[in-house]
Amino acid sequence: MAEPSPSRRLPESLRQRLAEHFGTRFSCGESIRLQHGRDESVHDPLPPDGVVLAESTAEVALVVRLCAEHGVPVIPYGVGSSVEGHVLAPGGGISLDLSGMNRVVAIHADDGDAVVEAGVTRKQLNDALKGSGLFFPIDPGADATLGGMAATRASGTNAVRYGTMKDNVLATTTVLADGRVMKTGGRARKSSAGYDLTRLLVGSEGTLGIMTELTVKLYPIPEAISAAVCTFPDIDAAVRTVIQTIQLGVPVARIELLDALSLAAINKFSKTTLAEAPTLFFEFHGSPAGVAEQAETVQAIAGELGGADFQWATRPEDRSRLWQARHDAYFACLQLKPGGRCFPTDVCVPISRLAECIAETQADIAKVNIPIALFGHVGDGNFHLVVLVDRDNPQDMAEAAWISERVVERAIALEGTCTGEHGVGLGKRKYLIAEHGAVAVDVMRMLKTALDPQNLLNPGKVLP
Amino acid sequence: MAEPSPSRRLPESLRQRLAEHFGTRFSCGESIRLQHGRDESVHDPLPPDGVVLAESTAEVALVVRLCAEHGVPVIPYGVGSSVEGHVLAPGGGISLDLSGMNRVVAIHADDGDAVVEAGVTRKQLNDALKGSGLFFPIDPGADATLGGMAATRASGTNAVRYGTMKDNVLATTTVLADGRVMKTGGRARKSSAGYDLTRLLVGSEGTLGIMTELTVKLYPIPEAISAAVCTFPDIDAAVRTVIQTIQLGVPVARIELLDALSLAAINKFSKTTLAEAPTLFFEFHGSPAGVAEQAETVQAIAGELGGADFQWATRPEDRSRLWQARHDAYFACLQLKPGGRCFPTDVCVPISRLAECIAETQADIAKVNIPIALFGHVGDGNFHLVVLVDRDNPQDMAEAAWISERVVERAIALEGTCTGEHGVGLGKRKYLIAEHGAVAVDVMRMLKTALDPQNLLNPGKVLP
Numbered sequence: 001m002a003e004p005s006p007s008r009r010l011p012e013s014l015r016q017r018l019a020e021h022f023g024t025r026f027s028c029g030e031s032i033r034l035q036h037g038r039d040e041s042v043h044d045p046l047p048p049d050g051v052v053l054a055e056s057t058a059e060v061a062l063v064v065r066l067c068a069e070h071g072v073p074v075i076p077y078g079v080g081s082s083v084e085g086h087v088l089a090p091g092g093g094i095s096l097d098l099s100g101m102n103r104v105v106a107i108h109a110d111d112g113d114a115v116v117e118a119g120v121t122r123k124q125l126n127d128a129l130k131g132s133g134l135f136f137p138i139d140p141g142a143d144a145t146l147g148g149m150a151a152t153r154a155s156g157t158n159a160v161r162y163g164t165m166k167d168n169v170l171a172t173t174t175v176l177a178d179g180r181v182m183k184t185g186g187r188a189r190k191s192s193a194g195y196d197l198t199r200l201l202v203g204s205e206g207t208l209g210i211m212t213e214l215t216v217k218l219y220p221i222p223e224a225i226s227a228a229v230c231t232f233p234d235i236d237a238a239v240r241t242v243i244q245t246i247q248l249g250v251p252v253a254r255i256e257l258l259d260a261l262s263l264a265a266i267n268k269f270s271k272t273t274l275a276e277a278p279t280l281f282f283e284f285h286g287s288p289a290g291v292a293e294q295a296e297t298v299q300a301i302a303g304e305l306g307g308a309d310f311q312w313a314t315r316p317e318d319r320s321r322l323w324q325a326r327h328d329a330y331f332a333c334l335q336l337k338p339g340g341r342c343f344p345t346d347v348c349v350p351i352s353r354l355a356e357c358i359a360e361t362q363a364d365i366a367k368v369n370i371p372i373a374l375f376g377h378v379g380d381g382n383f384h385l386v387v388l389v390d391r392d393n394p395q396d397m398a399e400a401a402w403i404s405e406r407v408v409e410r411a412i413a414l415e416g417t418c419t420g421e422h423g424v425g426l427g428k429r430k431y432l433i434a435e436h437g438a439v440a441v442d443v444m445r446m447l448k449t450a451l452d453p454q455n456l457l458n459p460g461k462v463l464p
Numbered sequence: 465m466a467e468p469s470p471s472r473r474l475p476e477s478l479r480q481r482l483a484e485h486f487g488t489r490f491s492c493g494e495s496i497r498l499q500h501g502r503d504e505s506v507h508d509p510l511p512p513d514g515v516v517l518a519e520s521t522a523e524v525a526l527v528v529r530l531c532a533e534h535g536v537p538v539i540p541y542g543v544g545s546s547v548e549g550h551v552l553a554p555g556g557g558i559s560l561d562l563s564g565m566n567r568v569v570a571i572h573a574d575d576g577d578a579v580v581e582a583g584v585t586r587k588q589l590n591d592a593l594k595g596s597g598l599f600f601p602i603d604p605g606a607d608a609t610l611g612g613m614a615a616t617r618a619s620g621t622n623a624v625r626y627g628t629m630k631d632n633v634l635a636t637t638t639v640l641a642d643g644r645v646m647k648t649g650g651r652a653r654k655s656s657a658g659y660d661l662t663r664l665l666v667g668s669e670g671t672l673g674i675m676t677e678l679t680v681k682l683y684p685i686p687e688a689i690s691a692a693v694c695t696f697p698d699i700d701a702a703v704r705t706v707i708q709t710i711q712l713g714v715p716v717a718r719i720e721l722l723d724a725l726s727l728a729a730i731n732k733f734s735k736t737t738l739a740e741a742p743t744l745f746f747e748f749h750g751s752p753a754g755v756a757e758q759a760e761t762v763q764a765i766a767g768e769l770g771g772a773d774f775q776w777a778t779r780p781e782d783r784s785r786l787w788q789a790r791h792d793a794y795f796a797c798l799q800l801k802p803g804g805r806c807f808p809t810d811v812c813v814p815i816s817r818l819a820e821c822i823a824e825t826q827a828d829i830a831k832v833n834i835p836i837a838l839f840g841h842v843g844d845g846n847f848h849l850v851v852l853v854d855r856d857n858p859q860d861m862a863e864a865a866w867i868s869e870r871v872v873e874r875a876i877a878l879e880g881t882c883t884g885e886h887g888v889g890l891g892k893r894k895y896l897i898a899e900h901g902a903v904a905v906d907v908m909r910m911l912k913t914a915l916d917p918q919n920l921l922n923p924g925k926v927l928p
Contacts, residue, residue, distance in 0.1 A: 197908070246576070248684060293751050411652075432657060
């Protein structure tokens, strides 16, 4: 593991200007730099040269402008829950921490939207929505900031019904590389007025501009919610259940697949006695009758494909109990190798190729020694491997890299993507040309150059 | 009305090269140029200098490359159903007609997507889907090409449930300004891999690249469909019914509002006896029980707000009869002024502002002499005025321009957009800065310059 690099000295005039304006909210201290130079990934930490805690769009604009004048990189930072090294500072510079921009600016219940600062987290927004009858469904697992979720085009378990951040960000306030402040999109539910700058920014990982405010879509809390769990003789049967469910147009809110190893890990971690077999977790949203109907349809499909032990839950406490197992999966799997780190993978393929992609991946898993659990948001064709490694063991790291490489190459060969929801960051840059082709990546570079000619906004991310 | 300008001479070497390759599929004849120099709008025709009928991506790339070498504009053309002058040639050049690129390349029923050439129309795609159990829902009224619909970010009556073209184009093959061919997006349902070039192209009206192939989402044909019509004492009651329906999360497939004048026009045109009052048309998609439940919920809401004469239809022939009235609306309204032309408007506001926007617009309508009907996709907050003018009557044209300007300015003031689904073309460019601000429009221009430095792709459109 590389040691974090020592701070390059920031230009003295920049340091002075930042200190003047931000006082103690600007720091070059070792510990805060280290904290801002790592994320949840296995990438070696790369600390910035300084950290600014910004509290307004005007402050973000000021930092970006000052850094532009001095040729110093700016890396936006939320809560550091990214998993591909997005917040690391390979070229040094200022980590611009937006977690203090955490005001819910407006809730428009009639229109089903909310305006939030980029540092608001998804749980905070849902807390603020209590009593409104509305909720924000996108849930990547971590209590990430909405700015970070927009930047990485995050999604999670609810995406099969509610879409990803690309579908749920209506508008942004964004600071450009030259410090100008831009508004994109709007609160109307649709518009054909000009280029879709909002969706260009969503998923751009802070490399084209820094989103400081977002308008996001909200949804009515369903009148009824029910959950179910069903085990299958093999993963293929589970995946075919998912395909038929989607094809029938059942508007399922979540369909999650966990493999037998994940279930074993959960039983150990959560003291449950779930069958240690491939398992689908379902959640249905709708009216009471609609939810019952959806569930019956899915149960019938699952039954025909060998699904057994269908467990139902409509009461909130029973639902929570069932879904707790799914929520525990990541932490339970980490215990498969105490002290180990997770080397995350995140591929997504057309759902018709999912069973094949998983089966071939399982054959690879059988060839290595490190423990690897598999689960995912299979309604979208998206799954993750939890590859557990001792980062100081070269054999572990080599096996993890091999598995990761194989699954990505396989997903791309099956018309899928190297990342369904984590983003490119540092870790997936090498796959971008294989996935999109050299021309599209060249166009991405042209856009980057047009909007950030000095390459100071989160440099080294996304583009290979 | 301005006469179409005579053909500027195309550079002789370009003319030769095009003639060599395309033979009779390249023409500079007066009638074909005129036909390609106008659309459904009130804009004066502006014919191109020549027309090429392309049949493949390689041919599109060839034309773009040759035109780039000669500094000659290229204007993509589908079926000419645009309504803001999108296909006109203000700077001359080659109209590149893609209607011959009309192959349905692949239907992936398991994945719910289809790959089509840009010249495939929406009806053609739905014909090709017969028997698959799937359909493509986006319906802007005209039987437009999918390429044109993607280019203008089209939507229509089903958008409240199925979204617009921005939500339904997964991938494109696009010819860039230098003739290179780019693939964007992919068939996976979600991806966080790099900048969202697909959504940058959707709505760019042929100014950033020419889409030659699209992968679009398909949906299962609902098990049950029912329709309903309900009249209201005033538009405000109708709009409040829509707001409550959306807020309750009823997944209505269509909610269309027509004003009393539209109903009068329909009765005259279609020999129906519908009440000549503000009317909502509904369509519900789902399971039989789900559809019944949705309809009951909406009927209860409408009843509380003064809705009366609720008419139901579940049988296909009855549904068609009810919806025929809505489909006839545009042509029926044209008969309000025989020989007149329609000056279309197309604004969209947050739904909470819709009643206010419509009420103030009606007050304006009362001040002019030209007939103006109002209808729209009110589930999205989108409505149109059918402003009928004699184009040779300056008084008519002045009134139409005044109404159009007023409704756009009002929509923008209410946090809405100058165009919900028609696009910018020539007609809405002047509103772009008012809607998006100077910085965002400057960024759009930076993107245009980066991708089309010679300004040869549909020049004069979108950007003010």
